[in-house]
Amino acid sequence: MTARPAVSTPAATDLFAPEVVADPHPLLARLRRDDPVHWSERHRAWLLTRYDDVLAGFKDPRMSAERVTPARAHPDDDGDGPVDPVAEVLANWMVFKDPPDHPRLRRLVSTAFRPRAIARLEPVIEATVEGLLDDLGAHARSGQAVDLTSTFAGPLPAIVIAHMLGVPEGDQEQFRHWSDELTDLVFGATEVADRRERGQKALRALADYCRGLIESARRHPADNVLGSLVQAHDEGDRLSTEELISTCTLLLFGGHETTRTLIANGVAAALAASWDLAEVMTGPGAATAVEEMLRFEGPAKVEVRHAAAPVEWRGRRIEAGQRVFLAVIAANRDPEQFESPDVLDLRRDPNPHLGFGFGAHFCLGATLARVETRIALRGLLRRYPEISLAQPYGSLPWRPALISRSLLELPVILGSPGPDRHRAVGPQAGGADRWT
Numbered sequence: 001m002t003a004r005p006a007v008s009t010p011a012a013t014d015l016f017a018p019e020v021v022a023d024p025h026p027l028l029a030r031l032r033r034d035d036p037v038h039w040s041e042r043h044r045a046w047l048l049t050r051y052d053d054v055l056a057g058f059k060d061p062r063m064s065a066e067r068v069t070p071a072r073a074h075p076d077d078d079g080d081g082p083v084d085p086v087a088e089v090l091a092n093w094m095v096f097k098d099p100p101d102h103p104r105l106r107r108l109v110s111t112a113f114r115p116r117a118i119a120r121l122e123p124v125i126e127a128t129v130e131g132l133l134d135d136l137g138a139h140a141r142s143g144q145a146v147d148l149t150s151t152f153a154g155p156l157p158a159i160v161i162a163h164m165l166g167v168p169e170g171d172q173e174q175f176r177h178w179s180d181e182l183t184d185l186v187f188g189a190t191e192v193a194d195r196r197e198r199g200q201k202a203l204r205a206l207a208d209y210c211r212g213l214i215e216s217a218r219r220h221p222a223d224n225v226l227g228s229l230v231q232a233h234d235e236g237d238r239l240s241t242e243e244l245i246s247t248c249t250l251l252l253f254g255g256h257e258t259t260r261t262l263i264a265n266g267v268a269a270a271l272a273a274s275w276d277l278a279e280v281m282t283g284p285g286a287a288t289a290v291e292e293m294l295r296f297e298g299p300a301k302v303e304v305r306h307a308a309a310p311v312e313w314r315g316r317r318i319e320a321g322q323r324v325f326l327a328v329i330a331a332n333r334d335p336e337q338f339e340s341p342d343v344l345d346l347r348r349d350p351n352p353h354l355g356f357g358f359g360a361h362f363c364l365g366a367t368l369a370r371v372e373t374r375i376a377l378r379g380l381l382r383r384y385p386e387i388s389l390a391q392p393y394g395s396l397p398w399r400p401a402l403i404s405r406s407l408l409e410l411p412v413i414l415g416s417p418g419p420d421r422h423r424a425v426g427p428q429a430g431g432a433d434r435w436t
């Protein structure tokens with residue numbers, strides 16, 4: 001048993017309260033100002049909201065990332081639930097590992113994410129973007145609202161990660177479906193009643209499917225991410241088959257929902273703030289703009305840690321074993337760090353946001369996510385420079401999830417297509433070549 005922390009204002013810190021899901025920033029700003037190391041009885045976790053504290057939390061080795069074990073089938077569990085084999089898959093996710101397992105796994109998987117490997121993916125990303133935009137043509141002509149998340153922002157990263165793992169086109173739809181179910185499980189989506197059962201079933205099916213992919217990659221070595229992971233395994237006997245399976249599921253999960261969310265959240269915020277998004281995303285400032293989208297309303301809401309030992313923090317005592325939420329979303333709006341933090345400034349530079357985390361667990365897919373988002377938005381805005389929100393920003397539906405800040409839908413009116421010279425040209429453009 002650990003001592004009950006002194007400060008407790010449950011009503012004020014319910015991250016699932018509808019008004020907080022709709023807009024968490026007012027609550028987080030209050031906490032950041034008045035109670036920056038705050039105990040939430042509702043979440044049974046400490047909430048750190050200041051930039052300096054969140055950064056220090058990412059760096060502190062006493063803040064353990066190890067939060068899924070066979071006895072803790074879900075990152076939110078307290079370890080008193082039934083043992084579930086699914087936990088074995090999650091327990092091998094490097095994001096839930098501390099040294100010495102974490103650096104070992106990360107080193108092996110990193111080889112597949114070298115900048116050169118990502119650069120080789122660019123034609124695939126461009127072709128996928130153009131193909132999806134072609135499919136959107138009918139919606140544009142009808143003038144009706146279209147949901148940008150299900151038609152564009154969601155499919156793109158799923159297709160790219162499927163390509164990286166060598167998933168054949170015919171299995172893509174199923175692959176994406178598993179990823180969606182898994183998202184509800186890991187992100188703690190409260191709106192889905194049977195999310196755990198469905199998520200666990202999907203994870204089991206996905207793990208079986210990945211086992212098949214791995215066996216096939218061993219028989220026919222391919223020049224893709226899975227190929228290099230399998231090679232790292234076979235040459236040095238360093239990644240076990242179970243670790244390979246876990247890593248595949250982590251890459252699908254880590255690469256799909258987050259990138260989908262960045263694209264959707266970024267477009268929504270920029271259109272709401274009346275930026276000329278077509279000018280920004282087709283110009284030299286596109287990469288800078290993507291960083292600001294990550295800061296202003298990026299996918300990461302909180303990163304979860306457990307105190308491995310008692311920690312004194314701003315006069316509060318965090319007991320060993322207690323959960324700590326590093327509130328990235330609050331740190332990224334800290335006025336001590338960012339000028340006018342509640343203003344979306346697509347030209348903000350420098351921009352030391354924490355949207356990809358920091359330190360040992362810094363997002364392994366950051367380069368890929370940046371490239372993908374930039375290419376996606378450039379393609380979208382070239383094709384549909386007049387795109388606009390189909391409903392007010394304040395009424396958009398947000399996912400009631402603990403660790404992510406993501407739009408459930410983004411209805412937009414695409415408007416008339418831009419002039420042809422804006423279209424991507426070259427052999428990769430067009431839906432038919434998406435998989436080449």
Ligand code: HEM
Nearest residue numbers: 094095254255258259262300303356357361363364365369
């Ligand atoms: C906009 C998109 C993305 C965002 C906002 C994002 C965010 C993050 C964050 C905040 C972490 C740190 C978690 C922690 O400290 O506990 C992380 C880790 C990770 N991300 Fe991403 N991510 C994105 C895209 C991707 C993509 C495309 C991939 C791969 C395909 C990926 C793979 C990973 C992996 C493997 C880790 C674990 C790294 C480790 O534990 O060492 N992410 N991501």
